[in-house]
Amino acid sequence: DVKVTQSSRYLVKRTGEKVFLECVQDMDHENMFWYRQDPGLGLRLIYFSYDVKMKEKGDIPEGYSVSREKKERFSLILESASTNQTSMYLCASSPTSDVRNNGDEQFFGPGTRLTVL
Amino acid sequence: EDKVVQSPLSLVVHEGDTVTLNCSYEVTNFRSLLWYKQEKKAPTFLFMLTSSGIEKKSGRLSSILDKKELFSILNITATQTGDSAVYLCAARAAGTYKYIFGTGTRLKVLA
Numbered sequence: 001d002v003k004v005t006q007s008s009r010y011l012v013k014r015t016g017e018k019v020f021l022e023c024v025q026d027m028d029h030e031n032m033f034w035y036r037q038d039p040g041l042g043l044r045l046i047y048f049s050y051d052v053k054m055k056e057k058g059d060i061p062e063g064y065s066v067s068r069e070k071k072e073r074f075s076l077i078l079e080s081a082s083t084n085q086t087s088m089y090l091c092a093s094s095p096t097s098d099v100r101n102n103g104d105e106q107f108f109g110p111g112t113r114l115t116v117l
Numbered sequence: 118e119d120k121v122v123q124s125p126l127s128l129v130v131h132e133g134d135t136v137t138l139n140c141s142y143e144v145t146n147f148r149s150l151l152w153y154k155q156e157k158k159a160p161t162f163l164f165m166l167t168s169s170g171i172e173k174k175s176g177r178l179s180s181i182l183d184k185k186e187l188f189s190i191l192n193i194t195a196t197q198t199g200d201s202a203v204y205l206c207a208a209r210a211a212g213t214y215k216y217i218f219g220t221g222t223r224l225k226v227l228a
Contacts, residue, residue: 004159031214042220043205050214058215090159094214104149104209106216108159 003027004109006091012115019078021112023091030096032074033106034058034066036087043090049074050096081116088113119144121208123219131227134196138222140206141188148211150189152180155203155221163191163204196226 007022025032033048035058045058047066055066063085067075074093078085092106124139142150149167153160164173166182166189173180177196182189193200203221 033214033216035218040220043207043218045215048214056214104151104165105162106151106207107162108153110158 004091004093004107006089006109006112008112009110010113010115012117013078013081014117015082017078017081017116019081019114019116021076021078021089021091021114023074023076023093023109024072025074025093025107026072027093027095027107028071029093029107030071031094032068033092033094034064034074034076035090035092036060036085037090037111038087046076081114083116086114086116119208119210119217121206121217121219123204123206123222125222126220127223127225129225129227130196132197134226135192135194136196136224138191138193138204138206138224139188140191140219142206142208142217143187144208144210144217146211147184147187148209150182151207151209151216152189152191153205153207155205156201160205193224196224198226198228200224201226 004025034046035043037043049055049068065077089112091109094106121142151165152163164180169184177194180191203223205221206219207216209216
């Protein structure tokens with residue numbers, strides 16, 4: 001059974017703290033993604049990675065960085081957390097896809113609800 | 118700028134009703150459109166559409182894509198309370214791994 005796991009379901013941090021969100025997938029997927037989800041704004045892409053040590057900025061990378069040292073693990077780092085980073089963070093993975101085989105499907109983790117005080 | 122717009126934003130129906138959710142997109146070099154259902158946590162995949170006019174079906178859910186008018190619909194017949202969720206639509210362009218998501222339609226089905 002396909003699985004994407006995230007290290008925490010709920011997290012509370014203080015302004016200025018460094019925050020690590022971890023995501024692990026067991027499907028040997030090449031591509032991994034970090035989104036944040038906010039009411040009225042939908043899912044917005046922060047960063048994605050198409051291979052180990054490779055990363056690309058999404059639509060809202062400011063204030064975030066990522067690390068992908070191993071294929072199965074993709075970490076999101078908030079260098080200095082701020083209150084406007086309070087959100088639901090979703091990790092996803094997908095294979096390098098062949099559109100004929102439903103290859104565009106993304107598999108999502110359960111999400112981490114981060115509150116920054 | 119690429120974008121995906123879903124309508125309505127929210128919908129309340131009674132069990133047994135049929136609902137139609139809409140998704141319009143403007144994506145350069147369009148490749149595919151995906152529908153997801155999101156209950157309390159992770160979005161789960163429903164359908165992927167790439168070709169116009171070909172209906173995808175799964176039980177009471179079906180979806181179709183119109184590449185000329187740039188929209189897709191998701192139909193749910195004989196709705197049940199378990200269909201209550203946020204339904205997300207996402208579009209992907211060729212040559213990129215980026216998916217552009219709409220804001221979702223929140224469906225509530227009353228018993």
